[in-house]
Amino acid sequence: MKKSKILIGVAMIAVAGFFTIAADHIDAPAIAGGSSDITDIYGFQAQDTDNIVFVANVQGLMSPANTSTAVFDENVLYEFNIDNNSDAIEDLVIQAIARDGKMYFFGPTAPSQAGLNSTIVSTAEINSVDITEYGSNAIVETNNGMRFFAGPRDDPFFMDFVRYTQIVTPGDDDGDGMEEGAFLPAGTGDGFASDTFAGTNVLSIVVELPKDMVGSGDSVNIWVESKRKQ
Template sequence: MKKTKLLAAIGGLGLAVLAVFLIAADHIDAPAVAGTTSDIADLYAFEGDNPNNTVLIATLQGPLEPGNVTNNAQFDEDVLVEFNIDRTGDFVEDLVIQAIKRGDSMYFFGPVGPTQTGLSSIVETSVAPVAVKISTSADVQTATSNGMTFFAGPRRDAFFFDFNRFNMVASGSVAPEGFLPPGQADDFFDNLNVLAIVVEVPNSLLGTAPTHVAVAAGLFPPGALPNAYNVWVSTKRKQ
């Protein structure tokens, strides 16, 4: 695959990866890319079933209606999706895992030290890619290599948000009652879909995690929280 320079279409969403389930949400919030093939919906990062692994998930182009809207949604060959991992605590990516579509497959590169950091990237073809056929709603495909597992395709949107209630709270029409408990809340994203890119990676390939950012900032005493990678995702469009 030819090396191609790509520029950031959206900055990304930051997380400290702990042994718990964490998300950062963005659905159609970025005006420059809302409704485009580079629009990030969510970043998920959590401990795998194997506690020595970390699972990274980027979802795009949501929310998608079920049926033809989801079936017709496509990853863009001009958009690179990049998981960025900081393992020194300076919030600069030390490793990247890249995903880019070619034909009916998603090609993954990394984890590898990036040639460039920040808003510009080069597809890291110095490492051998792993290809997985892009799944459909009826045909789920995965690929494994070097202890890693890869997936790309449509998935149910896992984000939960009572959007209608949020608008009521924001307008003050239900104050001071506020939000409803989970059993009574109406999930706006129920039955909506996204395009998902999933990587499960052994922590041994990521290296030692830095001191948790909250500990480093003095918000917690040393040792109060486990070390944690800083992770964010970005989409970068070919220029």
Template sequence: MKKSKLFAVIGGIGVAVLSIFLISADHIDAPAVQGTTADITDFYAFQGQNSSNFVFVANVQGLLPPGQPTDEAVFDETVLLEFNIDSNNDLKEDYVIQAIKRGDSMYFFGPSAPAMQGLESTIATSTRRSVKISTKDDVQITEQDGMKFFAGPREDPFFFDFNQYNAVLSGTASSFNNPGMDTFAGTNVLSVVVEFPKSMLPGGTTGVNPFAASTPMYNVWVEAKRKQ
């Protein structure tokens, strides 16, 4: 099995995945990666339209201007995005799905067992799949081995009144407005999307899902890792 150079974590965001929609977000306020090509804005995990599939979405690089002509120059070839999946509730990744840009395409690896657990990763290239990076005028979705892939710009779906939030924190306002002002309206993020069959994830912890005890539960989080 071929492996790439070592990647080390520089940013991450997490959420627990059941068979329902869940989201975790971290816009603007992550100083270590703020404004960089490794800045994760959102992570979405949900059951697909095909109920036999999971869908994972990682959004990076928030506040991009709309109508950006291409994002081949924006996705960073030195940044690995890694979806980590814990199938036995020990809060350690048992499977990973990795995505990294090469040329005009985004390459995906996994789901497979990681070569190592923790803050450092290598890429196992034996399960390589890819999709051409989309632009606003050329949307590409690839289906391979029962999986679907997308990478490219999308309007930021996250709604948050960031200015009012800061005003509340500073004491110059006592509450949020209704309706609020969406700070992210009209701005873009770069999205990396993978849909895959649930059957690709063995295991899953039962008895801990508060909504359906017999339904397997996975802990899932996403990390941005830069080549060392």
């Protein structure tokens, strides 16, 4: 594979034992609607409390009809970057790239180089999983204490975008640029929030691995990049 250049999308979270998310649903103009768009990343403790789970969701706001034909772009490298010494530079990477109906995973391993350009670390341990088809039971592969999944899933992110727009739109009476009121509680019916993303899907890349594979200490920082082959 050629060296991949030009950072297409980035999302970042800090994991410190709590469920944490970062969200971006096609609001970056350069990548809106593209196969490189990262919608969310998640990091949380696994059911096995010695493990941690990393999730990257891409290609958001897909209808069920569009999901049935959606595929991972084989020219895009998805990279989980792990900073385990708080210097904001990746110490480890987990790379994922699709080929012929499978998602191949490399790492965790030290990157070939830090920064915006990446090459696949071919010396890293390689794992793969068949990409689950829409409407099928999840295919999960396990190897050396790690578990892997790739495929379509319902978008778990909840947001009442209409209410958000009402709050941030200028034009209220006191001149502070904020619509009077607050976010509504979750629920159904009048007076409750409405999930703008209900019924839409994403493509998910999931890695579960032992915590000691990502380093020691109280926390790690992770961010996800999607990089298109040039």
